[in-house]
Amino acid sequence: MLSISYEVFYTVASHLSFSKAAEILCISQPAVSKQIKKLEGEMEVPLFQRKGNAVFLTPQGEKMLSYLREAKHIQKRMESDMDIVKSQLTAKGELRIGASTTLSLYVLPKVLSSFRKKWPLVKITLINRNTENILKALTNEEIDLAVVEDKHEASGLHYDFFMADKIIPICSTHSPYAGREISMKELKEIPLALREVGSGTLSAWSRKMTQLNIKSSDLNIKVRLGGTEVLKNFLVEDTAVGFLSPLAVKREVALGLLTEVNISGLAVERSFNFVTRTGETMTDVTKAFIKQAKFSYNR
Numbered sequence: 001m002l003s004i005s006y007e008v009f010y011t012v013a014s015h016l017s018f019s020k021a022a023e024i025l026c027i028s029q030p031a032v033s034k035q036i037k038k039l040e041g042e043m044e045v046p047l048f049q050r051k052g053n054a055v056f057l058t059p060q061g062e063k064m065l066s067y068l069r070e071a072k073h074i075q076k077r078m079e080s081d082m083d084i085v086k087s088q089l090t091a092k093g094e095l096r097i098g099a100s101t102t103l104s105l106y107v108l109p110k111v112l113s114s115f116r117k118k119w120p121l122v123k124i125t126l127i128n129r130n131t132e133n134i135l136k137a138l139t140n141e142e143i144d145l146a147v148v149e150d151k152h153e154a155s156g157l158h159y160d161f162f163m164a165d166k167i168i169p170i171c172s173t174h175s176p177y178a179g180r181e182i183s184m185k186e187l188k189e190i191p192l193a194l195r196e197v198g199s200g201t202l203s204a205w206s207r208k209m210t211q212l213n214i215k216s217s218d219l220n221i222k223v224r225l226g227g228t229e230v231l232k233n234f235l236v237e238d239t240a241v242g243f244l245s246p247l248a249v250k251r252e253v254a255l256g257l258l259t260e261v262n263i264s265g266l267a268v269e270r271s272f273n274f275v276t277r278t279g280e281t282m283t284d285v286t287k288a289f290i291k292q293a294k295f296s297y298n299r
Contacts, residue, residue, distance in 0.1 A: 002068070002071065002072075002075070004035060005035045005036075005038055005039040005042075006039070006068060006071075007025070008021060008025065008027075008032055008035040008036060008039075009035070009036060009039055009047065009061075009064065009065075009068070010065070010068045010069075010072070011024055011025055012032060012036060012048070012055070013047075013048075013057055013061060013064075013065045013068075014065075016054075016055045016056065016057070017055060018032050018033060018036075018055065036048065043060070043064070045058070045060040046058050046060065046061075047060060047061035047064060048061055069141075073280060073281075076283065077281060077283050079093070080093040080094075080283040080284060080285050081283060081284050092121045092122065092123075093119075093121075093122045093123070093283065093285045094122070094123045094124075094125070094144075094285075095122060095123070095124050095125070095144055095145065095283075095285050095286060095289055096125045096127075096142070096143040096144045096145070097124065097125065097126045097127070097143060097144070097145050097146075097147065097289070098126075098127045098128075098129065098134040098137045098138060098142070098143040098145070098146045098147070099126060099127075099128060099134065099146070099147040099148065100128075100129070100130060100131045100134055100147070100148045100149055100199075100200045101128060101129075101130060101199070101200075101201075101227060101228045102149070102165075102200070102201060102228060102244075102245045102247060102248050103147050103148070103149075103272060104126060104128035105128070105228060105229070105248070106245070106247040106248055106250075107147075107163075107247060107272070107297070108126065108147065108293075110296055111289070111292055111293045111296050111297075112124060112126065114292060114296060115288070115289055115292045115293075118288075118292070119285065119288065122285055125143075127142075127143065130195075130196065130198040130199045130200065130226075131148045131149055131152070131198065131199065131200035131203065132198035132199075133198065134146050134147075134148055135148065135152060135154055135157070135275065138157065138275060138276075138277065139154070139156065139157070139277070141277075144276075144283075144286055145274060145275070145276060145282075145286055145289070145290075146274070146275040146276075147162065147272060147273070147274055147275070147293075148200055148272070148273060148275060149165070149200030149201070149203065149204060149270050149271070149272060149273075150200065150203065150204060150270050150271055150273070151271075151273060152203075156277060156278050156279075157275050157276070157277065157278060158275065158276050158277070158278045159273045159274070159275055160273060160274040160275075160276075160290065161271055161273055161274075162271070162272040162273055162274055162290075162293060162294065162297070163271070163272050163294075163297045163298060164269065164270075164271055164272075165245050165246075165247065165269075165270050165271065165272055166245070166246065166267070166268055166269045166270065167201060167204050167205050167208075167243050167244065167245060167268035167269075167270065168243070168244065168245070168246055168249075168260050168261075168268075169182075169241050169242070169243055169260065169261035169262075169263050169266065170235060170241065170242050170243070170244055170249055170253075170258050170259070170260060170261065171235060171239070171240065171241045171242070171258065171259065171261050172235055172236055172237070172238065172239060172257065172258060172259075173256055173257065173258065173259050174239070175238075175239040175240070175241070176239060177190060177239070177241055177261050178259050178261070179259070180261070180262070181262045181263075181264060182241075182261060182262065182263045182264070183263075183264055184212070184214075184263070184264065184265050184266070187214075187219070187263055187266070188214070188218050188219055188220065189220055190220060190240075190241055191220050191222045191238075191239065191240040191241070192219055192220060192221045192222060192240060192241055192242070192243075193222060193223045193224075193225060193231060193234055193235060193238065193240040193241070193242040194221060194223075194224050194225075194231075194242065194243065195224065195225065195226075195227075195228070195231060195243075196224050196225065196226040196227075197224070200270075201228070201243065201244060201245065204268055204269075204270040205243045205268055208266070208267075208268045212265075212266075222240055223240070228244060228248050231244065232244065232248065232249060232252060232258070235258060236252065236257045236258060241261055243268070246260075274290050274293075
């Protein structure tokens with residue numbers, strides 16, 4: 001465990017706020033200042049500098065924060081791994097997962113349920129955002145593990161293949177495009193409903209359009225909707241064509257609300273991947289979750 005002075009410094013440095021640190025640590029702001037002053041005295045270097053009401057780390061403070069982040073990771077792994085040695089059933093720990101919409105809604109619930117039966121005392125948190133925001137959360141250390149579509153241009157991230165997926169054109173069963181074969185030429189004319197910018201589904205579809213030399217300006221995009229469920233509900237009521245994973249529309253297709261559209265020459269494939277921060281050793285809890293997920297879907 002970190003000493004109180006280091007814990008206080010870490011909290012202040014993480015938020016660049018003495019008042020926020022006091023609130024988080026449930027101590028007074030003068031007590032926070034006292035611990036920082038004590039640590040600066042022991043180190044014989046200034047750790048913070050003030051400019052008006054703003055607080056900044058000095059170069060020495062930046063260095064200390066870097067070391068303490070590493071120490072925090074080691075402490076977290078140690079606590080988790082030591083518990084795991086005792087027994088899975090009694091092991092305690094925490095796993096913070098961030099996943100894009102398709103995975104959060106249609107893939108991971110099955111994995112989480114089976115994992116919880118084996119690791120009942122592990123606290124699991126799952127946040128659901130689009131791919132772009134999930135990767136930001138991973139980089140900012142808000143989560144321990146990301147599960148997203150495809151690979152993205154971001155430094156400091158390690159990708160591990162999970163499972164294959166694809167994007168299919170979908171429309172309502174009452175749409176004039178239901179049951180028809182649509183040519184690539186017609187694709188430029190029919191009304192389209194797409195996911196929002198930052199979505200992994202949109203990213204995979206856009207890459208395919210680029211490969212086919214089709215620009216967004218060439219298409220008849222009527223609406224962009226922020227989320228899989230809202231897009232599905234829109235397509236059920238409208239005549240437009242949308243693009244979603246079969247995992248997302250399995251129920252609606254079975255109920256006869258939506259149907260796949262046959263667009264000749266259009267096949268959009270993608271992969272789902274586990275993402276961790278490069279160079280950071282995974283806890284046994286994280287490793288066990290990844291193993292369980294792969295077992296559930298790649299048998």
